[in-house]
Amino acid sequence: MKKKKIAALDLDQIPDGTMQAVRVGRRNLLMVRQGHQVYALRNICAHQGARISDGVLTCTRRGGHVGEYVEEKAGRIIRCPWHNWEYDAVDGSALHDPKHTRVASYQTVVEDGKVWVMV
Numbered sequence: 001m002k003k004k005k006i007a008a009l010d011l012d013q014i015p016d017g018t019m020q021a022v023r024v025g026r027r028n029l030l031m032v033r034q035g036h037q038v039y040a041l042r043n044i045c046a047h048q049g050a051r052i053s054d055g056v057l058t059c060t061r062r063g064g065h066v067g068e069y070v071e072e073k074a075g076r077i078i079r080c081p082w083h084n085w086e087y088d089a090v091d092g093s094a095l096h097d098p099k100h101t102r103v104a105s106y107q108t109v110v111e112d113g114k115v116w117v118m119v
């Protein structure tokens with residue numbers, strides 16, 4: 001099926017380092033901005049259907065030495081508000097099972113100050 005390119009919002013409506021829920025056609029999406037890159041995900045958790053836009057935008061951590069944590073993927077991890085499943089904004093994959101669990105992600109492009117989504 002051929003995809004449509006639909007304007008989701010103006011780039012200046014989503015400050016850098018934040019996320020925002022938008023409606024694009026019949027879809028509820030979550031937009032996540034990192035600099036000039038904007039990611040688009042389906043705004044429904046794969047677990048029990050919460051709006052992930054009601055969660056927080058954060059990072060993940062991996063252990064180093066005892067008592068040491070290293071932050072990774074800052075500003076691109078969405079944590080669901082209901083049971084804390086976490087998703088990577090880049091591809092919608094769930095951190096606990098990235099090969100099998102995800103929310104849909106959509107290609108985006110920024111042109112002329114607008115964020116467009118391919119749906």
Ligand code: FES
Binds near residue numbers: 047050081084085
């Ligand atoms: S509904 Fe999102 S983690 Fe349960």
